């Protein structure tokens with residue numbers, strides 16, 4: 001066991017850190033305020049190979065490990081979680097699912113442009129009445145022989161309007177419950193597929209979250225991933241890896257808030273000395289740093305298990321649970337350390353606090369992570 005990153009991993013982390021400072025930081029406040037999708041920045045992240053990080057070079061990816069993915073997600077999320085969620089969804093939910101379970105034709109047609117960042121993907125599981133209880137899919141994919149007829153509504157879809165390729169879960173045989181669900185590759189522009197209005201959100205406001213409507217969309221049979229009825233297993237398997245990405249996003253939000261709080265505490269004076277000299281502030285910083293380090297170790301451990309072909313479902317749930325709770329606590333404290341300045345946009349911490357909240361909700365709420373963890377504990 002060793003705790004050192006390789007030289008290559010350190011270089012990748014540095015590249016992400018530089019990118020976040022030079023490309024994401026300028027304009028991040030305006031993008032948040034106006035809910036502007038970071039299109040140019042995402043294009044550049046694609047050129048750097050950060051949208052298909054773990055995909056084999058054979059399919060246009062960078063062939064990096066999951067540890068590097070955690071490092072990149074942390075660095076990008078310190079500055080802009082609206083951009084990093086695009087990286088997370090494209091890498092862990094879309095590219096991973098296509099590479100692991102897709103057919104060779106699907107990889108050639110869909111994975112390569114996604115891994116190169118030429119196109120963006122979306123993962124469509126949630127519905128107005130199926131969130132945590134994802135088995136209650138109401139979207140239907142009726143088997144019509146050579147195609148499926150897709151009908152229904154998906155809710156809260158990240159990259160809803162910016163994506164070109166959508167992985168859509170839908171019920172083909174309701175009598176089989178979760179074993180009757182399929183996952184279909186749907187292309188933007190297919191007849192009967194429409195995109196709803198953009199959600200006006202508390203946080204990650206630059207990310208484009210939309211509902212999607214499917215009205216008699218004909219999806220060719222060859223666009224089904226895996227065997228008939230594989231859709232729910234597909235969703236659960238990809239979400240295990242997705243949680244590593246969101247855990248690392250939460251870690252980045254927390255560590256970004258700590259960096260800002262430390263810097264501010266060293267500059268701000270009160271009662272004739274900097275507030276960093278006050279033990280009340282020092283103890284807050286100590287608690288934040290300790291929680292963040294624990295969250296980082298959980299993220300890296302989950303990634304290490306994945307890289308080494310070991311089961312990582314419980315580890316990724318623990319990492320997401322702990323890192324997202326840490327992000328929320330830490331950002332609240334960072335605002336407190338900034339006093340009144342923490343309450344205004346130009347100091348960045350209020351945005352981090354708003355962004356932190358979503359990490360406790362998407363890709364499985366904190367309560368759902370506890371269900372996943374306790375299931376393993378009780379085995």
Ligand SMILES: Cc1cc2nc3c(=O)[nH]c(=O)nc-3n(C[C@H](O)[C@H](O)[C@H](O)COP(=O)(O)OP(=O)(O)OC[C@H]3O[C@@H](n4cnc5c(N)ncnc54)[C@H](O)[C@@H]3O)c2cc1C
Pocket residue numbers: 089122123124125126128129130131132133155156157158159201204209358361362363364365366367368
């Ligand atoms: C900004 C944003 C982006 C998103 N992006 C995507 C995306 O790209 N693709 C996608 O498919 N989905 C996406 N989602 C949906 C997200 O995954 C769901 O919102 C989440 O899974 C919770 O589902 P829900 O909102 O229906 O809440 P519910 O499931 O209705 O939960 C409500 C509350 O009840 C609790 N609860 C529910 N069941 C249990 C239980 N058994 N035990 C204990 N507590 C429970 C929950 O923890 C929560 O506190 C996104 C959501 C948001 C807000």
